[in-house]
Amino acid sequence: MKVPKSPHSFFVSLFGLFAVVRGYNIALLIAAQYLSSLYILAPQRPFWSVILDPQLFALVLATAFSTAAGFIINNFYDAERDRINHPQKYLLEHLISLRSQLLLYFLLNAAALVAAGFVSFKALLFFGFFIFAILGYSSSLKRLFWISNMIASALIIFPFFAITLYFKNFQWLIVDHALYLYFLILIRDIVKDMENYKGDWVTSYLTLPIVFGHKTTKIVLFALILLNYLPIYRLMNSGLGLMVYYYYWSVLFLGIVGLLILWGSTQKTYLWINNLLKAHILLGVLGIYFMYK
Numbered sequence: 509m510k511v512p513k514s515p516h517s518f519f520v521s522l523f524g525l526f527a528v529v530r531g532y533n534i535a536l537l538i539a540a541q542y543l544s545s546l547y548i549l550a551p552q553r554p555f556w557s558v559i560l561d562p563q564l565f566a567l568v569l570a571t572a573f574s575t576a577a578g579f580i581i582n583n584f585y586d587a588e589r590d591r592i593n594h595p596q597k598y599l600l601e602h603l604i605s606l607r608s609q610l611l612l613y614f615l616l617n618a619a620a621l622v623a624a625g626f627v628s629f630k631a632l633l634f635f636g637f638f639i640f641a642i643l644g645y646s647s648s649l650k651r652l653f654w655i656s657n658m659i660a661s662a663l664i665i666f667p668f669f670a671i672t673l674y675f676k677n678f679q680w681l682i683v684d685h686a687l688y689l690y691f692l693i694l695i696r697d698i699v700k701d702m703e704n705y706k707g708d709w710v711t712s713y714l715t716l717p718i719v720f721g722h723k724t725t726k727i728v729l730f731a732l733i734l735l736n737y738l739p740i741y742r743l744m745n746s747g748l749g750l751m752v753y754y755y756y757w758s759v760l761f762l763g764i765v766g767l768l769i770l771w772g773s774t775q776k777t778y779l780w781i782n783n784l785l786k787a788h789i790l791l792g793v794l795g796i797y798f799m800y801k
Contacts, residue, residue: 529576543796571667573620578642593707691736703778750798
C-alpha cells in the first residue's frame, strides 16, 4: 500500500518547484513588463485599458512560461556546475525529479506557444525563436567565453521587445533603457562567473575569469561600468520625472560596485556584489512607477 505524502512533503516539493523555475525572477519579469507597458510604452492609455488588455496578458504569459522553461533547461545542463558552486541550491532544485522537470519544460514551452499564437503568428515565431535560442545557449553556447555572457544578457531582455513591438513604440528612450539594463545584467553575469570560478574550472566552462584570470576580467568589468554611464547620462536628461533620481543614484552605485570589484578576491565578496546588483535591478523595476511624476 502506497503511503500518501504528508503536507510537509508537499510544501517542500512546491518550494523546490518554485526554486527550479526561479519564481522570484518570473514575478519580477511580469511586474517589469506591466510597469513598462503602463508608464513607458503606452503612458497615454488608461490604466485599466492596459491591465485588462487580453493580448498583452497573453504576451506576458508567453514570456513567463518560456522564461520559466528556460530556467529548467539551464538547470539541467548546469547540474554538475551547481553541485560544486551552490550545493544547497542544487539539493533544493532536485527535490523535483529530473523526469518531472523535463516534462514541465515541454509543457511550459507548449503553453508559451499557445499564448503567443493567441496574439498573432508573428508572436508565435518570436517566442519559438526565443525558446530555441535559450536551448542553444544552455546546451552549448554558454561554454564559449567570448560570447556566452553577451548572449545570456541579451536573452534576459529579449522578451521586452515583444511588448515593444506590440505597442509599436520605438523611441530612443526605449533604446536607452534597454542598453542600461543590458550592461547592468552583463556586469552581473560576469561577476557571477567570478563567484562560480571553482565549479566552472572543474566542469571546463571557458568563462572570462577561467581564460584570462581575475585581473583582466576586472578590467573588462570597469570598461562595462564606464560604458553604462552613456545611457545613464542620456536617461538623466530625458525628463523622466521622479525616476531620474534612480539614475542619479546609479552613477554613485556603479562607482561603489567598481570599488568592490577592485577590492574583491573571495567568493563571498562576489556573492555580495551579485546580490547588490540584483537589488539595484529590483529598485529600477519599482522605479518605473515614478516615470513622469
